[in-house]
Amino acid sequence: MNVEAGFYGAGILVLLLLLRVPVALALIAVSFGGIAWLIGLTPALGILSNTPYSFVASWTMSAVPMFLLMGFVAFHAGLTGGLFDAAKAVLRKLPGALAISSIFACSGFAAVCGSSLATAAAMGRIAIPEMVRAGYNPGFAAGSIAAGGTIGALIPPSILMIIYGVFAETSITQVFLGGIGIGILTALSYTIVVLVIAWARPDIVPRKPLEDSSLTAREALGRIWPVMLLIVLVFGGMFSGFFTATEAGAVGAAGSLACAALVRRLNWAVLKQALLETLMTSASLFIIGIGAAMFTRFLGITGLSSFISGYVNDAGLSYFQLMLIVVLIYILLGMVMEPFGALLITLPVLIPIFNAQGISLVWFGVVVVKLLEIGMITPPVGLNVFVIRNVAAKYATVVQIFGGVIPFLLADIVVVALVVAFPALVMILPSLL
Amino acid sequence: RELRTAPGGPPPHPANGVLYTNFAQYLPEESDGRLTAQILGTEVVTLGQMKDALQSQLVEVGNLLPLYFPADLPNMALAGEMALSGRSPHAMAAAMTEYMVNCATCQEEMSRFGIVYLGSGSSDVYTVLTNRPVRTAADLRGLRLRSGGAPFSRWAEHFGAVPTDVSVNDQFESMSQGVIDGSMASVADLLSFRLIELATHYSELPLGTYHATSNFAFSLPVWQSLDAEDRAAIIRAANRANADFTQRWGYTMREEAQAAAAEAGIERVEPDAELLAASEAFAEADRANAITRAQQQFGLADAEERVEIFLGLVDKWTAIVEELDGDPAAIAERVQAEVWDNVDPAAYGG
Amino acid sequence: MEQLRRGVDLSMSFLATLASLGVLVMMVHVCADVIWRQISGGPLPATVEIVSRYYMVLVAFLPLAWVERRGGMVRVELIDGFLSRRMILLSDVMAALLAAAVYFGLSYASWGIAMRNYNTGTFVTALQYAVPVWPTYFLAPLGFLLAGLVVMLRALFIATGTDARGDNREALQ
Ligand code: NA
Numbered sequence: 001m002n003v004e005a006g007f008y009g010a011g012i013l014v015l016l017l018l019l020r021v022p023v024a025l026a027l028i029a030v031s032f033g034g035i036a037w038l039i040g041l042t043p044a045l046g047i048l049s050n051t052p053y054s055f056v057a058s059w060t061m062s063a064v065p066m067f068l069l070m071g072f073v074a075f076h077a078g079l080t081g082g083l084f085d086a087a088k089a090v091l092r093k094l095p096g097a098l099a100i101s102s103i104f105a106c107s108g109f110a111a112v113c114g115s116s117l118a119t120a121a122a123m124g125r126i127a128i129p130e131m132v133r134a135g136y137n138p139g140f141a142a143g144s145i146a147a148g149g150t151i152g153a154l155i156p157p158s159i160l161m162i163i164y165g166v167f168a169e170t171s172i173t174q175v176f177l178g179g180i181g182i183g184i185l186t187a188l189s190y191t192i193v194v195l196v197i198a199w200a201r202p203d204i205v206p207r208k209p210l211e212d213s214s215l216t217a218r219e220a221l222g223r224i225w226p227v228m229l230l231i232v233l234v235f236g237g238m239f240s241g242f243f244t245a246t247e248a249g250a251v252g253a254a255g256s257l258a259c260a261a262l263v264r265r266l267n268w269a270v271l272k273q274a275l276l277e278t279l280m281t282s283a284s285l286f287i288i289g290i291g292a293a294m295f296t297r298f299l300g301i302t303g304l305s306s307f308i309s310g311y312v313n314d315a316g317l318s319y320f321q322l323m324l325i326v327v328l329i330y331i332l333l334g335m336v337m338e339p340f341g342a343l344l345i346t347l348p349v350l351i352p353i354f355n356a357q358g359i360s361l362v363w364f365g366v367v368v369v370k371l372l373e374i375g376m377i378t379p380p381v382g383l384n385v386f387v388i389r390n391v392a393a394k395y396a397t398v399v400q401i402f403g404g405v406i407p408f409l410l411a412d413i414v415v416v417a418l419v420v421a422f423p424a425l426v427m428i429l430p431s432l433l
Numbered sequence: 434r435e436l437r438t439a440p441g442g443p444p445p446h447p448a449n450g451v452l453y454t455n456f457a458q459y460l461p462e463e464s465d466g467r468l469t470a471q472i473l474g475t476e477v478v479t480l481g482q483m484k485d486a487l488q489s490q491l492v493e494v495g496n497l498l499p500l501y502f503p504a505d506l507p508n509m510a511l512a513g514e515m516a517l518s519g520r521s522p523h524a525m526a527a528a529m530t531e532y533m534v535n536c537a538t539c540q541e542e543m544s545r546f547g548i549v550y551l552g553s554g555s556s557d558v559y560t561v562l563t564n565r566p567v568r569t570a571a572d573l574r575g576l577r578l579r580s581g582g583a584p585f586s587r588w589a590e591h592f593g594a595v596p597t598d599v600s601v602n603d604q605f606e607s608m609s610q611g612v613i614d615g616s617m618a619s620v621a622d623l624l625s626f627r628l629i630e631l632a633t634h635y636s637e638l639p640l641g642t643y644h645a646t647s648n649f650a651f652s653l654p655v656w657q658s659l660d661a662e663d664r665a666a667i668i669r670a671a672n673r674a675n676a677d678f679t680q681r682w683g684y685t686m687r688e689e690a691q692a693a694a695a696e697a698g699i700e701r702v703e704p705d706a707e708l709l710a711a712s713e714a715f716a717e718a719d720r721a722n723a724i725t726r727a728q729q730q731f732g733l734a735d736a737e738e739r740v741e742i743f744l745g746l747v748d749k750w751t752a753i754v755e756e757l758d759g760d761p762a763a764i765a766e767r768v769q770a771e772v773w774d775n776v777d778p779a780a781y782g783g
Numbered sequence: 784m785e786q787l788r789r790g791v792d793l794s795m796s797f798l799a800t801l802a803s804l805g806v807l808v809m810m811v812h813v814c815a816d817v818i819w820r821q822i823s824g825g826p827l828p829a830t831v832e833i834v835s836r837y838y839m840v841l842v843a844f845l846p847l848a849w850v851e852r853r854g855g856m857v858r859v860e861l862i863d864g865f866l867s868r869r870m871i872l873l874s875d876v877m878a879a880l881l882a883a884a885v886y887f888g889l890s891y892a893s894w895g896i897a898m899r900n901y902n903t904g905t906f907v908t909a910l911q912y913a914v915p916v917w918p919t920y921f922l923a924p925l926g927f928l929l930a931g932l933v934v935m936l937r938a939l940f941i942a943t944g945t946d947a948r949g950d951n952r953e954a955l956q
């Protein structure tokens with residue numbers, strides 16, 4: 001066993017990341033160097049040569065570009081544009097109606113988009129200017145969308161959940177079903193946050209209901225039916241057994257194109273933009289995945305992962321102690337790391353622990369994705385906050401947005417605590433189907 | 434000296450939990466403590482990565498399934514084509530071992546691949562796990578069944594079922610989604626892959642065995658660096674672990690799964706005599722298909738003679754296993770005596 | 784220098800177009816498999832193998848150079864706020880050189896594997912069909928080689944001021 005080498009490797013990795021080396025390349029460099037040093041150059045070259053192909057040539061992983069394409073087509077063809085208007089028409093009587101509507105619009109968007117950043121970017125462009133005009137505190141307005149965006153990776157489809165499913169060898173359909181529960185729970189908790197702040201601090205969130213909407217409920221429905229149709233097609237087909245979760249991505253992408261064509265919004269520019277964004281996102285994701293797979297192999301050889309799992313198992317931790325540690329690990333990692341790296345680095349250590357404890361890996365997947373999404377809005381590296389800052393630069397600074405996110409973070413902690421205390425909140429749907 | 438070993442399967446799988454765990458225990462016993470084994474998990478090497486891992490010496494001893502590398506290991510793949518003839522797991526494992534050790538071109542094939550062959554194991558006799566009863570040939574028609582290999586696909590097609598190519602990890606999901614109606618698999622898959630939640634019936638129809646394995650593929654350069662005494666110790670440890678593995682995969686796991694199935698209310702279906710006879714007849718007739726395939730796809734001109742030799746060994750070991758009453762320790766001893774003791778460890782593997 | 788920059792951008796667009804086609808064909812193939820299953824009860828032969836061994840490999844490795852050209856790689860930007868513009872430029876050049884080394888290493892190593900698979904004529908069996916997969920092994924060394932070259936050029940462009948530092952992270956997950 002070379003557990004020390006594992007610790008050194010992890011330390012050097014952190015150092016490289018701090019020095020702004022791209023995550024994927026840092027992972028690859030450390031794994032290669034580590035294995036070369038421990039065993040020799042030939043095995044290290046072996047890892048370098050076969051990990052990329054074997055990671056990528058995967059049927060399950062093919063869902064990643066497909067779900068990305070589905071979301072990007074739906075967005076660029078304007079299929080999701082009506083979600084915000086529709087939510088406003090329905091929720092306009094509530095205090096803080098705009099913020100609540102944008103959270104629900106995020107949830108709707110989430111059902112066609114697998115990524116949290118894309119959800120935040122898409123909704124931020126529309127909702128933040130309108131909230132600021134209506135008298136919302138700009139930091140809070142931007143923060144609510146940064147947080148609302150995280151729902152994008154909770155409600156299926158979810159790229160993070162697919163990657164989790166692949167690494168944990170768990171049913172992706174089941175994790176998706178669990179995601180519906182935690183997604184709805186999150187949306188509800190964020191709604192409560194808005195209501196409470198509207199009640200306590202009308203200077204931050206105006207209580208006044210929206211003007212009589214120019215949109216009747218019927219008209220609102222008219223605008224969102226294409227996206228509703230798409231959701232019904234993909235989830236109906238997936239959960240009723242016409243196709244698997246992996247195939248659902250391709251069906252969703254084709255359905256997205258078909259819906260766009262149906263409402264005459266499909267053109268060359270839309271297709272091109274959607275394809276390029278799909279490539280950009282999936283290729284940069286795959287290379288991180290390749291790096292993480294190599295790092296996992298390195299840690300496996302050092303015995304660090306089994307050392308830590310063994311240590312935790314022998315420590316005889318109670319369920320709540322174990323979960324407290326897991327939550328803390330992910331919150332700390334989430335502060336500085338992007339979610340895929342954090343997910344892929346931790347799974348090899350945690351999966352054996354949860355297996356040994358007999359805790360459902362479906363449930364754990366849902367919780368991990370929620371924790372990673374919390375990392376998307378925590379300082380100093382909060383990718384959702386950065387992307388919101390890009391699309392709403394004239395309204396709020398990064399610091400103001402982080403400030404606006406705080407109440408939602410508190411709600412997130414409550415949601416995590418609830419799900420840890422009552423796993424059934426997540427497991428009810430997966431156990432039904 | 435500590436060897437880096439990789440079962441390629443997760444701990445609950447018998448390749449890890451029995452095969453490699455026991456090997457790691459026997460190795461110091463057989464070598465008076467000179468040799469030990471470190472077991473690397475699937476996070477380091479999966480079955481699909483085993484070839485590259487062995488060739489780059491990331492792993493020094495690994496569980497190699499030729500099904501993953503048919504272009505590299507045509508001789509082993511041909512033996513795998515004989516799946517439908519398998520009725521006694523211990524006999525199949527022993528026959529496979531004797532065949533491989535004494536077949537010159539098989540040994541050349543292994544050397545070219547960069548490994549030394551140290552024995553095979555076998556699954557239990559596969560059957561159909563389904564969401565409806567399979568009693569007659571008519572019940573099979575139109576059934577979508579996961580297939581783990583070409584012989585099983587041919588068998589399914591012969592009876593009008595639709596063989597489907599789903600990876601073993603996807604079979605739960607595919608079956609729960611209705612993409613497949615069942616699986617041609619080991620009864621143990623009811624537990625290993627949670628099919629117990631989905632299947633309602635399993636048949637007693639014997640399909641055949643999965644026995645084309647190279648349980649301990651030993652990195653050739655590492656093997657060459659060892660002296661005859663160490664090699665002999667490794668052979669003995671591997672041979673003992675092989676028998677334990679077949680006992681687990683081929684027998685006790687099956688019994689546990691059958692008990693769990695009974696408890697879960699899954700019905701065990703006796704096929705009618707007509708289907709049994711038709712299935713046996715197809716298994717016999719399929720040998721010709723396997724030979725053609727080996728000649729065309731794997732380029733083995735003398736496939737027919739090889740099949741002859743292999744089937745002769747199957748008969749020989751079926752009788753021995755019966756005589757020894759299926760006792761794994763006795764079978765291991767007999768394989769050691771009949772196969773490995775005739776091998777000169779200093780010369781074996783080059 | 785400007786001409787070189789434009790030439791690089793043009794060839795990158797070509798890579799992206801090819802990979803985009805891969806994405807579209809993958810979508811059509813999987814949908815066709817789903818539809819065919821409903822009609823005939825059986826799958827299109829070898830869909831899983833073709834999707835994973837052909838389209839996925841194409842979509843993952845071919846656009847790498849283009850992604851690098853667009854500055855799309857994810858990094859941790861914890862200390863960016865503490866660095867001067869000069870320091871960030873310097874660190875960009877250093878990171879680019881390290882990245883190029885990693886890409887060339889990956890390319891070299893995967894070339895060896897590709898040649899081995901070419902020599903054995905590697906195929907996978909899908910039911911009873913043999914699907915040759917050795918050609919796709921060459922996409923990995925090719926993709927890594929191009930990515931390495933682009934990263935080297937980027938370091939050159941940054942150092943000579945031909946390129947502003949343009950990280951395009953908006954499209955990222
Ligand atoms: Na989503």
Ligand code: NA
Nearest residue numbers: 334335375381
């Ligand atoms: Na963060």
